Amino acid sequence: MVIYKFGGASVKDADSVRNAAKIIGDADRQVLLVVSAMGKTTNKLEKIVEAHLQKDSRAFELTEQLKQWHLQIVNSLFGIQEITISERIEEIFAEIYWSIEAEQVRDFDFEYDQIVSLGEVLSAGILSAYLNHVGVEHTYCDARDLIRTDSTFREANVDWAETQILIERQLRKLDGRNMITQGFIAGTSDNYSTTLGREGSDYTAAILAYCANASEVIIWKDVPGVFNADPNEFPEAILLPELSYYDAIEQAYYGASIIHPKTIKPLQNKNIPLRVQSFVNPKLPGTLISETYLPETTPTYILKKDQVLLSITPHDFSFIAEVHLRDIFNLFHQYRVKINLMQNSALNFTVCMTLDETTFSQLRKAMEKKYRLRFNTNCVLFTIRHYTEALFARFSLGKEILMEQRSRNTVQFVYRSGE
Ligand code: ASP
Ligand code: MG
Numbered sequence: 001m002v003i004y005k006f007g008g009a010s011v012k013d014a015d016s017v018r019n020a021a022k023i024i025g026d027a028d029r030q031v032l033l034v035v036s037a038m039g040k041t042t043n044k045l046e047k048i049v050e051a052h053l054q055k056d057s058r059a060f061e062l063t064e065q066l067k068q069w070h071l072q073i074v075n076s077l078f079g080i081q082e083i084t085i086s087e088r089i090e091e092i093f094a095e096i097y098w099s100i101e102a103e104q105v106r107d108f109d110f111e112y113d114q115i116v117s118l119g120e121v122l123s124a125g126i127l128s129a130y131l132n133h134v135g136v137e138h139t140y141c142d143a144r145d146l147i148r149t150d151s152t153f154r155e156a157n158v159d160w161a162e163t164q165i166l167i168e169r170q171l172r173k174l175d176g177r178n179m180i181t182q183g184f185i186a187g188t189s190d191n192y193s194t195t196l197g198r199e200g201s202d203y204t205a206a207i208l209a210y211c212a213n214a215s216e217v218i219i220w221k222d223v224p225g226v227f228n229a230d231p232n233e234f235p236e237a238i239l240l241p242e243l244s245y246y247d248a249i250e251q252a253y254y255g256a257s258i259i260h261p262k263t264i265k266p267l268q269n270k271n272i273p274l275r276v277q278s279f280v281n282p283k284l285p286g287t288l289i290s291e292t293y294l295p296e297t298t299p300t301y302i303l304k305k306d307q308v309l310l311s312i313t314p315h316d317f318s319f320i321a322e323v324h325l326r327d328i329f330n331l332f333h334q335y336r337v338k339i340n341l342m343q344n345s346a347l348n349f350t351v352c353m354t355l356d357e358t359t360f361s362q363l364r365k366a367m368e369k370k371y372r373l374r375f376n377t378n379c380v381l382f383t384i385r386h387y388t389e390a391l392f393a394r395f396s397l398g399k400e401i402l403m404e405q406r407s408r409n410t411v412q413f414v415y416r417s418g419e
Pocket of ligand 2: 007008009036199
């Protein structure tokens with residue numbers, strides 16, 4: 001059995017849905033299929049939630065636009081005679097309308113998950129209906145009945161024991177048939193929707209693979225595989241035919257947008273290989289990620305833009321000691337800020353983080369009570385894995401470096417963006 005994961009770009013319009021259905025139909029073994037929301041739907045739903053919580057009436061306009069966009073795709077896939085799926089879309093949007101008409105009941109993270117999770121409910125419904133339409137046999141199963149989590153909304157933690165039971169139960173019912181479910185979303189024991197963190201559909205694929213003992217996971221993408229750098233930024237980027245779990249996890253950790261960072265662990269634990277393949281050219285072999293030892297390692301480059309370098313100093317001129325660090329880390333944890341790089345000296349603790357205006361201003365407000373803050377926005381964090389001095393010299397040339405850190409394998413530096 002194989003797990004297929006189709007991301008937003010692979011179901012962004014009617015043609016890509018047709019293409020995805022063809023790939024699924026061509027499979028030569030049982031497929032458990034995980035699908036993300038269509039195109040940029042998740043970003044749009046996020047905007048709807050934000051507008052709703054700010055009591056901004058644009059929430060309604062945005063919802064209507066998103067509904068029409070989905071209906072258009074359905075129309076071109078099925079023609080107007082297929083009313084069942086259009087009705088289903090209407091129902092799901094009715095749920096969104098109810099949510100935004102009502103007063104906010106709980107906190108942002110809760111509201112977010114109840115609304116944003118519907119993006120995947122829409123896409124899985126549409127893809128399932130289309131698979132039926134073209135005669136690809138399968139069972140539809142809601143991921144909220146398969147993956148059980150706690151109530152940490154927006155970054156829920158999987159209850160592995162319960163999830164294992166739910167997935168095994170479903171596999172017995174499937175009896176070898178294909179299944180389609182949603183990526184990214186899950187459910188609590190009291191039936192609320194949760195999400196697993198942005199780009200979490202890859203993680204869903206890994207959870208399913210782990211619990212179902214799949215022989216392989218294939219992530220279908222619009223690129224032919226994993227490159228050693230982002231081809232949009234580095235014209236000389238090369239495709240990596242193979243990658244170890246270790247390197248994949250490290251690259252994801254440093255910010256390469258290949259796969260969700262949590263994806264590798266469940267796969268590594270059961271030695272399940274992961275392939276990244278092109279949905280444009282499904283015959284190409286792509287990149288194989290597995291438990292392998294690659295003696296000659298290609299350098300990889302990871303660029304993270306929109307970084308802030310924040311220096312934190314106690315007001316009373318005391319040394320940065322463990323008690324300050326505990327306090328500072330608590331604040332980062334509370335505001336869910338992920339630190340990309342950190343360094344400390346006697347009086348300063350400096351971190352590099354991705355800029356999110358709202359969170360950053362909340363964090364600053366909380367920190368300024370005890371600490372003096374200085375920061376540079378508009379920075380870039382550049383990471384070279386498997387670096388050499390020559391490569392470091394080449395890529396740092398002419399840059400104003402604000403912070404630098406090295407280990408045996410990796411060099412990272414933050415510089416001011418020239419853009
Ligand atoms: N649709 C979700 C997102 O855009 C999950 C995913 O695509 O993996 O973050
Ligand atoms: Mg995605």
